[in-house]
Amino acid sequence: MRRAIFPGSFDPLTNGHLDIIRRSSPLFDEIVIAILNNPEKRPMFTVDERCEMIRDILPTVELDDCTLTVDSFSGLTADFALSRGAVAIIRGIRAIGDYEYELRMALMNRRLQPEIETVFLTAAEEYSFVSSTLMKQVFELGGRVDGLVPDAIITNMRAKLVG
Numbered sequence: 001m002r003r004a005i006f007p008g009s010f011d012p013l014t015n016g017h018l019d020i021i022r023r024s025s026p027l028f029d030e031i032v033i034a035i036l037n038n039p040e041k042r043p044m045f046t047v048d049e050r051c052e053m054i055r056d057i058l059p060t061v062e063l064d065d066c067t068l069t070v071d072s073f074s075g076l077t078a079d080f081a082l083s084r085g086a087v088a089i090i091r092g093i094r095a096i097g098d099y100e101y102e103l104r105m106a107l108m109n110r111r112l113q114p115e116i117e118t119v120f121l122t123a124a125e126e127y128s129f130v131s132s133t134l135m136k137q138v139f140e141l142g143g144r145v146d147g148l149v150p151d152a153i154i155t156n157m158r159a160k161l162v163g
């Protein structure tokens, strides 16, 4: 049983994240989408809302022989990965600009937990510019993000903006 975690803020989950999940699914039996509970950030969605939204979307993500689960965590990603018995930490690389930060995190995580490998996957070109931050910014200023963020999540973003 090979389990990996896919850690992140997922505020909100984008189609770029789903692309990375699909690409990594043949490599693992289970992927835990691990939402960081970060009290320093002022997110659009609470951790519970993010968990629920992602759980609602998972049935639409068809994967062969890979189970997707959702969990939240506080503290170190490496500790969470160990606690879940994960063999790997999945991270997506969109462009070269991501690499330096991701490399530093991967090396630090390896130092913390030498048995757990970070696996980098390259995102599809069409999502190479997509980040949760950019999606929120564009959406809040009235721009369209359809095709870049799952429709169900756009509905929730709209509710946040109105509410």
Ligand code: PNS
Binding pocket: 007, 008, 009, 010, 036, 075, 076, 077, 078, 104, 105, 106, 108, 109
């Ligand atoms: O989606 P993000 O914001 O790019 O994800 C970043 C995340 C959550 C993976 C990173 O900030 C993280 O791992 N935070 C948890 C604290 C930690 O382990 N820090 C040391 C990383 S080397």
